[in-house]
Amino acid sequence: MKRANFEKEDVRRAIDESLSGVYFNAEDARRVLRGVRGREPERRGLPSPRRLRLDLAFALTLAVIVCAPVALLLVRAHSMRPVAVAPGASTPSPAATAEKRVLPEDAPSPESDGAANEGEAIRAALACFEQTCDTSVFTADEYTVDVSRQEDGADGAVYEVCMRSVYDNGCAFTVTVSLPSGRVLQHSAPQLATVPAYFDDSSAEVRSWYDKYGPYLFAWEASAQVEFSRRYEGAAIRAPRAGEMTREQAAQAALQAARKDGDAAALLGDSPVAYPVLYGAQDGSSARYVVYCFAHAVGAGAEGDCIVATMPAAGGTPSLRRLPREEWSASI
Amino acid sequence: MITEDARERELTRLMQTYGDGVKRVCCLTLREMSAAEDAAQETFIKAYEHIDPLVRGEIANERAWLMRIAVNACRDMLRTSWMRHIDRRQSIEALPLAAPSGHEDSLALTQAILTLPVKHRELVLLHYYQGFNLKSCAQILGISAPTATRRLQQAQRKLRAALEERG
Numbered sequence: 001m002k003r004a005n006f007e008k009e010d011v012r013r014a015i016d017e018s019l020s021g022v023y024f025n026a027e028d029a030r031r032v033l034r035g036v037r038g039r040e041p042e043r044r045g046l047p048s049p050r051r052l053r054l055d056l057a058f059a060l061t062l063a064v065i066v067c068a069p070v071a072l073l074l075v076r077a078h079s080m081r082p083v084a085v086a087p088g089a090s091t092p093s094p095a096a097t098a099e100k101r102v103l104p105e106d107a108p109s110p111e112s113d114g115a116a117n118e119g120e121a122i123r124a125a126l127a128c129f130e131q132t133c134d135t136s137v138f139t140a141d142e143y144t145v146d147v148s149r150q151e152d153g154a155d156g157a158v159y160e161v162c163m164r165s166v167y168d169n170g171c172a173f174t175v176t177v178s179l180p181s182g183r184v185l186q187h188s189a190p191q192l193a194t195v196p197a198y199f200d201d202s203s204a205e206v207r208s209w210y211d212k213y214g215p216y217l218f219a220w221e222a223s224a225q226v227e228f229s230r231r232y233e234g235a236a237i238r239a240p241r242a243g244e245m246t247r248e249q250a251a252q253a254a255l256q257a258a259r260k261d262g263d264a265a266a267l268l269g270d271s272p273v274a275y276p277v278l279y280g281a282q283d284g285s286s287a288r289y290v291v292y293c294f295a296h297a298v299g300a301g302a303e304g305d306c307i308v309a310t311m312p313a314a315g316g317t318p319s320l321r322r323l324p325r326e327e328w329s330a331s332i
Numbered sequence: 333m334i335t336e337d338a339r340e341r342e343l344t345r346l347m348q349t350y351g352d353g354v355k356r357v358c359c360l361t362l363r364e365m366s367a368a369e370d371a372a373q374e375t376f377i378k379a380y381e382h383i384d385p386l387v388r389g390e391i392a393n394e395r396a397w398l399m400r401i402a403v404n405a406c407r408d409m410l411r412t413s414w415m416r417h418i419d420r421r422q423s424i425e426a427l428p429l430a431a432p433s434g435h436e437d438s439l440a441l442t443q444a445i446l447t448l449p450v451k452h453r454e455l456v457l458l459h460y461y462q463g464f465n466l467k468s469c470a471q472i473l474g475i476s477a478p479t480a481t482r483r484l485q486q487a488q489r490k491l492r493a494a495l496e497e498r499g
Contacts, residue, residue, distance in 0.1 A: 007462070008493070010441065015438075015457075017439075018439050019356045019359060019360070022368075024354065026370060028351065029344070032380075036377055036380040036381075
């Protein structure tokens, strides 16, 4: 196997060799059988104790969700006002599902003596976020904040502050703040806050992008490509920078190269259309344009094969390859 | 009428046939052994809960069916971890990867796969390790075929880059 190339057989062999010590053993099987026997009442339509516990938990959770905000509002309404705490708080919130962040006023905690209150815990968490996470990816404004108080942790009474991305991309950042001192005790790994954990096509957020801009990402307007990629793909696609070709230049370079290539020119005809996408430098590879060239604009449903031109973002000779319709339409 | 014995026989057959593959996919997806054990066991428990169509021969591709359950079990596990605010993922080096002499390439490739984001790792495992075609991968992952193809291309680029970086 060459190091930078891999086939299915290579991967299969590599994983089987590397994980030869990982197998589904007798203990696993026993646990499964115990598990299914424990769940048999459910199969016969009888309520199992586990099911009842879940139902009860659901009811309690629902009650908390419905009642807690109302109770909080009633109790604290007189002492709450919006406070801008994060850099960029003056910038508009993302149109997505950003929730209004409202922090309790800096009133001293009723039960103490200098102990941190929720607002201070949130401020400490936001400061921790600013210090440890890459804020060039997402700013604090792009997270919702939940705070919960825990009394009996290993660190004593603490506030758990959880920041979750408003984009439904799995990004989250959790900070544990000491209740007595208001100091940050620990936080989750910074990359969990900024590297999208999953891409859920069924998410309403994601679907709304495709509904608005169409099924082919390369044909989206540039700003939409970049923003979508930032939110859901770890910013694989970005806008050109100084010293790099513009998208128009990349498109022209791709079409020019295609004209000089007999097969490509024959495929694209007299009025080709080019769709450039700029992928940033990642994992050691340099930034590059991938330009999809078609004989006609996509969207009419009659698209055929396309020519894909790849070239360094800073400029260079495009390399061309023909992509059958089933491949390019499946690659977006 | 399907008896409990018949269901358990079918479950046992599934575990014997696919157990190792399911557990390894879970292990590489979650990058954490105890979570992988839980996810693999949960996979077969869930399979048992919906095993009647399989016993009746109504499921055409039992491997894809089972792998979809495994993928969902892993996703549930990841989401549960998030909800608990605990980062259970271990470093790659902490995984119980065997390192038999003469298999450096295998280890490098596996390590490179582990560095991929979850969405890419899932796809690489299904396509390259489990051998599913892209259409099946898309169905298993609950995504469209175009997205699967695009995601696989991204994964390939990242994997090549990771392998090149490792020299």
